[in-house]
Amino acid sequence: MPLELIVISLMRTSKWINVLMMNSPEDDSTGQRRIVVTSNGIRWIEQDFEQFTPLGKFFEINTNPEEGLTVDKETDSETAMKISLLSINDEALEKHTVNVVIEGVHLQLNESMACGLQCSNCYKDLVDMRRFNCIRPMPIYTLKPTKYFCSNDQMHSTICEGDLYYALNYIVISPMILGKRVIRNREHLHCSRCLQLVGESLGEQMAVQLFVDTLFVSSRSQHEVGRLEHLFDQLTVSQLMLHLLHDAVPISEEKTRLFLKTVRSDGQLHYMLLLVDTSQLHLLRSKLSLSEHLNSTNGRRRSPKSYNELEPEPKRQRLSDIKPVHEVEVRGFRGCRISYHIFSSDEQLAANDELIEQWHKDGTPMLRISYAMMMDLHRELKINETLVAKMERSTPDVKEGRTSYIIYHN
Template identity: 30%
Template sequence: MPLKAVCIELRPNLCSGHVFLQFEHDLCNSNKTRVVIKENDMHIVEDVDVDEAEAASELVMRHANYGMDIQQISMFTASNQNISFRFNYTQIDLDAVHKAGNLQVEPKPMPLMLSFAERQIAVTLRCSNCHYELVASCCYNKLREFPSGLIDPSEFFCHNHHGNTSNQQQQQPTLVPGPTDLYYGLNHIVLNITVLQRSVINSSDHLYCKRCMRMLGHLILEGAAAKLWADALRWLPSANQEEKQPPPSSSASAVPRQLFQHSTVSQLMLRLLSNLWMQSVPQFGGSRALLVASMPDRRQHYMLIQVLERQLAVLRRLPKVPVVAQKQLHYLRACKLYFRVYNSSEAESELLLKQQQQMELPKLSISPYLFAELQARLTRNSQLIPKAWRHNCAQEQLLLTYFFYEREQQEQEEELLREQPSKPLNLKQKHAQKLETDEEYETDAGLDASLDEDEDDNDDDEDEEQNDSDDEQSDTDSEPKSTLRHKFAPIMAYEKNLVKRWPTQRQSKSSPCPSPTMPPDPCEEDSGKH
């Protein structure tokens, strides 16, 4: 059965639930699709042909395990690749739901804490993409929380409560950190601009890595400080610190680390909602907010969100799990919301201006990388909703979707499954293929036997260009990929030097007295052959 995704909303206070099914194909491609509810379970049945003996069935939920007595369904909707319906029950065993669904504790925002302490360890700040050193080794004397965009900085600090307000011009510099100070907030840090001037490029108050041009942040406080996004940075203990306290594994010390503890996307979303609404989401009219991100092209993008429920209980199939557990339902919490993304075009800016005029929206700045990740997740999860229910109204066109909270360990495992197997396997396969090719052409004369064919030179040039391009990764490259690239750097350097030596070896074979100071030009050799 081609069920792509399953999501079941549970509302014990209403004794009901809502099932959302997403198929891998359009329902019109099958002759008949039925929802069969039995005493113990619920199935989806598809009749491929007229003969019912060939009907395919797939389990949706075994509701007997949860103590539910489902008898009827309502609000049945089927369109394109989606089926949704509501079911009612008279009893439910919540303990069984929690146990069978691998319940974790209700997700809550963890304290915002850096992963290193002040006055204890000297650290270097690096680019998360190319690992270029942005800030030299420093043992920070002061680590303080910086106010978010929703709070007036003058009300956040207590420097205005001394009774003497005559010298107003000295209030602003108190927010600028010193050279050995570091302020931090929601997914960002604030540093004195003097510690960054030699390692970043400033373009219209936007800061970029000098090596790979990855966007790091922007200037604030009239250019005296830099606000850098945490997901664009990594940190490493300084070399002297590693010598004093050698780790148990030398390879682990070279792995760049996240700036914040509990830095998963789920935790960032929980902290974001907590910053927007300190207590709880208002039920009427006050649940909208505007997320603002300045993209690497220096254009601002906006995401209007309207939160409906922050802690909605759902049963869901996890998309990236082993095959054995793919059809198992997991009990999770989700945030149900409407959203829409606006770019900087004039037409959409006017539409956004109307939204802001209707009500006062709280605004919060986030990094472009978090903005893109949220947009991707919300857009993907909106595919669970039938098209007839996806938008709130024709005028606003807000899209209904979910944000599923995941455990920190679960997100880390999914990240490893998605990124770690591909990179090392490709590098090892590439190196093994290289060795096999060398062994295939190698004779008693050594590597010179493989240099008589021009096609090998072209292949080697392509390998060299590919190796050179590995040093310049895109903004979307992940941390494990960069780490593995540095791990295999000696191998790639050896291959580069080997390719450069082959033309010299070829000439030494053809000419008895080659010039030691003038290496042969491969282009001249090719023309000489012809």
């Protein structure tokens, strides 16, 4: 029953790690193995071999039995432990960690291409077929373009008629080219035919922000009409999260908030409320399927059944004293730890009205992302939720929301 996977999580402000060790599914008995934690790593000891995860270069583990180790949960297929640390080697941790940097958003539209924009709900032309003189990404990462266009120190004035800025889920253009095709209700802009909310005004006569997921784009031939969001290169969830964190609102030294909104194509509103730990999450993870690797490098290893039969023989016992040791290599990843709620039906929205109102009252700005983005984010959170529940030995708290991680990959 060899070790199949080891995952270690650490909040960079804490002096302890969560460890999850999972068995190979080939046998469901726990009787064969022993786990020994030493100051420089974790040993998984089987009858005729050992798997050692060296951690000495990253941490010095506290081996004092009174304060060092808690095995909180052990099942047939996994063992979860909380281990206290005496010290952390930040330099080594950084050196062995995948570095994911925020990347810009790419739009497959350039100044030589003519295009028109339509409401995605009723196909009303909102911007006539035209070429933009200057198409460029927003100079800052934000879902709140007012941060750039209306900030006091930027002193930006009216956007030129031929300019188009773009970001995660919006474009910014001049209000002059929209004319009377939208109806303005305070800062909100609605399609004048079907009243779908298509964007927001960024100051009188200065600039407008249009939500990409409410627009169709047509090309010169008029035969090609597609969703504008399809002209944006799809972002990974890691990139999406890194972008979103630029607009997170701190509520304490430990937590920041993100209040996300999306509208499904049938008009159903979804809210996602995220409470993100400001302390960085660090994850160390072995390769998947360690046992497969073991089988390919250790022809001598017998199946558990066969050494069960051999167990009483004293000769066999002596052999086990010089058992081979297989080193388990771990790789580091950064990420963030999140507690979240998602409300995706009118019933759920109504049932959680108080919480939503509270976030509004606290001044947490609502950020609109596309439906596909919210689904990507939710899918990743759901996948990691099971891992986190096992690692942190926690049970979901309805009030606090579900707890999960976003782990950054390239």
